[in-house]
Amino acid sequence: MTDTTRVLFTAKVHTIGGRDGGASLSSDGRLNIKHSIPGTPGTGTNPEQLFAAGWSACFEGAMGIAARKMKIAMPAGMAIDAEVDLCLGLDAYFLRGRLNVSLPGLEPDVARELIESGHRTCPYSKATRGNIDVLINLIKADSGPLVVVDSKAAPEKRL
Numbered sequence: 001m002t003d004t005t006r007v008l009f010t011a012k013v014h015t016i017g018g019r020d021g022g023a024s025l026s027s028d029g030r031l032n033i034k035h036s037i038p039g040t041p042g043t044g045t046n047p048e049q050l051f052a053a054g055w056s057a058c059f060e061g062a063m064g065i066a067a068r069k070m071k072i073a074m075p076a077g078m079a080i081d082a083e084v085d086l087c088l089g090l091d092a093y094f095l096r097g098r099l100n101v102s103l104p105g106l107e108p109d110v111a112r113e114l115i116e117s118g119h120r121t122c123p124y125s126k127a128t129r130g131n132i133d134v135l136i137n138l139i140k141a142d143s144g145p146l147v148v149v150d151s152k153a154a155p156e157k158r159l
Contacts, residue, residue: 011026012027013026014026021036033045038086048086049084051084052082052097053082055128058123059122062117062119063118066121070110074103075105077102080101081099081102081139082097082100095132096134097128097134098137101138108138108140108146115148133151136150
């Protein structure tokens with residue numbers, strides 16, 4: 001079988017010092033950040049924040065592709081609030097994630113279809129599937145959140 005994979009982009013980042021005072025610099029210089037441990041004072045970000053930013057941006061792009069296929073416009077006030085938890089259980093660290101998606105002006109069934117399509121096609125969502133607990137909520141201004149995706153990690157992934 002021939003591999004037909006086409007690499008669209010390769011991110012290259014050099015990291016020194018890890019999450020406690022370290023730094024990362026991308027090969028093109030566009031990413032130049034300091035790291036800090038979550039919850040500590042000072043400057044710097046952490047891997048969980050970077051993952052949340054990357055996942056939510058990618059997810060929005062995936063929903064945009066779905067919207068174009070459905071021949072609908074993404075609402076101007078569209079937003080995603082991403083939350084990534086760093087957890088400790090049974091002496092092992094693991095992640096949990098939530099995306100709270102706001103699609104103002106769209107009917108709930110259309111919004112659900114966009115979110116489900118985004119979750120199927122977003123590379124970050126594909127990487128999380130079966131590996132971490134994921135909850136994706138549709139946030140409605142006039143009511144509570146509507147759970148669109150609630151998937152659990154395979155038990156062996158938590159070890």
